[in-house]
Amino acid sequence: MALLEIRWHGRGGQGAKTAALLIGDAAVETGKYIQAFPEYGPERMGAPVFAFNRIADEPILQHCGIKTPQIVVVLDPTLMETVDVTEGLPEDGIVLVNSQKSAEEIKKQLGLTSQKVYVIDASKISEEILNRDLPNTPMLGALIKASKLLEFEPMLASVQNRLKKKFPNRPEVVQGNIKAIKRAYEEVGV
Amino acid sequence: MIVARTGNEAMAEAMRQINPDVVAAYPITPATEIVQLFAKFVNDGLVDTEFVPVESEHSACSACCGASASGARVMTSTASQGLALMHEILFIAAGLRLPITICLVNRSLSSPINIHCDHSDTMASRDAGWLQIYTENAQEAYDTTIQLVKMAEQALLPGIVSTDAFIISHGMERVELIDDKEVPKFLGERKVNYSLLDVDNPITLGPLDLQDYFFEHKRSEIDAMDNVLPIIEKVQKEFGDKFGRYYPIVDEYKLDDAEVAILVMGSTGGTAKVAVERMREKGKKVGLIRARVYRPFPKDAMTKALSKVKVIGVMDRSDTMSTLGGHLYNDARSILYKSDNQPLMKNYIYGLGGRDISIEEIEAIYEQLFDIQKSGEVDKDVVYFGVRGE
Structure with a gap:
């Protein structure tokens, strides 16, 4: 696998950084080299934030920012009104958006022609399963389906392990997230 | 074991495996996590360390000096203004030949205030008589933390190992960890010629040293710096032979x-x-x-x-x-x-x-x-x- 770069767009508190760390962790467990890092600015709850991943089969040497990601993940669709979420995206890039709209509508809204657009209503999935709008984990399921950058089952096992460590006394949170990831994996639409 | 860790997590893991006798530290962005994670290791009983949560970096470095003078293996962590506040004590640690190790995150110095990376903090302390090793990634930061403890103790010089703020400290990468049991084996016990707590063989540390002997003592400190490169090379080679990752000067x-x-x-x-x-x-x-x-x-x-x-x-x-x-x-x-x-x-x-x-x-x-x-x-x-x- 050649070097793959991902940019996550979210709002402070939505878990863009956590999602980048979870996918990085899972990729390491399947033998990849990775980087996962947020952009630390003056972020506050609700302000636009970025997080990034690099994934490759070979050691990754560069430590500069990511300006031309092949994949962009948008956790909050309202960001598309204020942030240029497709900046630097190549012609064959992938955009994955948490939205109730169709892929065709998003494609039109972003003025894209050749790039692939995927949509998933991750907020709805999260609200139905976890009773909270935390779209980051379901987006992981959708990302794996859309990009095929990792195998689904090992990714799921890795996320489960990390969440278990993070929430040792709340098995319902771990199980809920896993359920949400699975559902998003199944429901993501082109 | 291959894991995904940020630079801070990797340095904290190294500290856990080193299991120092004393850690005295005060948190500061972007090195806070190192201290926070290590404090959790102490709380969870994963290390035997006496953890001293002090009220400033000046006190952190001072407590490290006292502990190191007693013969303990001592570590701390800081960044930027924290290292600047330690400045006075950095020279004392070096002059007393106390092999303290600092896990440092390179962050700019105020003003203007900024939490991100440049090397102005350690550069402002470059003449303090401490070894300084700058690392490129989380793996090197982890490996060098372990190496530096041994280098410092063999040279009787304190040392700083650093990562770039946020770029490495908060960036997660693939890191290969050494087996927990192997790190203490690699380091061995600190050999102490003189201990402040050895009441049967009392010593005096830090007395007034005027025109008659100050210069000779300073000269011997410079000698230690002059002779440390072969020690650094030897430890790097031992580390490479044992764990497969070789580092150059x-x-x-x-x-x-x-x-x-x-x-x-x-x-x-x-x-x-x-x-x-x-x-x-x-x-x-x-x-x-x-x-x-x-x-x-x-x-x-x-x-x-x-x-x-x-x-x-x-x-x-x-x-x-x-x-x-x-x-x-x-x-x-x-x-x-x-x-x-x-x-x-x-x-x-x-x-x-x-x-x-x-x-x-x-x-x-x-x-x-x-x-x-x-x-x-x-x-x-x-x-x-x-x-x-x-």
Whole structure:
């Protein structure tokens, strides 16, 4: 696998950084080299934030920012009104958006022609399963389906392990997230 | 074991495996996590360390001095203003020959206030008599933390191992951890010739030392610095033989047939290696020198590396505020004064306050170095790269 770069767009508190760390962790467990890092600015709850991943089969040497990601993940669709979420995206890039709209509508809204657009209503999935709008984990399921950058089952096992460590006394949170990831994996639409 | 860890997590893991006798620390962004994670290891009973949560970095370094003088293996962690507040005590630790290890995250110094990476904090302490090793990534930070404890104890000198703020400290990477049991075996027990707590053999530490003996004591401290490079090399080799990862004093990359080269330190070393690859794909013979060990300055190894090329671009993530450019540049220039082979040299001050440096920008610097090679002249010795209005 050649070097793959991902940019996550979210709002402070939505878990863009956590999602980048979870996918990085899972990729390491399947033998990849990775980087996962947020952009630390003056972020506050609700302000636009970025997080990034690099994934490759070979050691990754560069430590500069990511300006031309092949994949962009948008956790909050309202960001598309204020942030240029497709900046630097190549012609064959992938955009994955948490939205109730169709892929065709998003494609039109972003003025894209050749790039692939995927949509998933991750907020709805999260609200139905976890009773909270935390779209980051379901987006992981959708990302794996859309990009095929990792195998689904090992990714799921890795996320489960990390969440278990993070929430040792709340098995319902771990199980809920896993359920949400699975559902998003199944429901993501082109 | 292969895991995903941030630079801070990797350094904290190294500290857990080292299991120091005493850690006295005060948290500061972006090194907070190192202290926080280590405090959790203490709370969870994973280490035997006496953890001293002090009220300032000045106190942290002071408590480390006391503990180290008693013969304990002592570590702490800090960044930026924290290291600046330790400044007074840094000299005392070195003068008393106390082998304390600091896991440091390189962050700019105020003012203006900023939490991101540059090397001004450790550069401001470069004359304190501490070993300084700058690392390129989380793996090197982890490995070097373990190595430095041994180097410091063998040389009876304190040492700082550093990562670049956020770029490494908060960036998650693939890291290969050593087995928990192997780290204490590699380090062994600290050998102590004199202990403050050995009441049967009482000693005096830190008394007034005037015109009659101060100079001799300082001279012996300088001697220790003079003799530490072979110790550093030996520990690096032992580490490599045991764990498979070898580190050099001076990291040379594609230098042997290079015409021009960049000299840099920290995480930009990795970004520059990618720039080297891209330039070479275009048929341009460029190389890279990364200063890993910065204090003491490895004069012989660095002179040898610098002499291999015709033009050097020195990239400094700090400025001396002397109008003479950056720290690395001044050291590199100084050692070439008596050299038969003097490459042309230009200083690029970059990345202050965490400003990003891209692969393309480094490629542009290489192109400028080729222009210098062609003209045979350095138009301007010191430039500020990537700043508005330049």
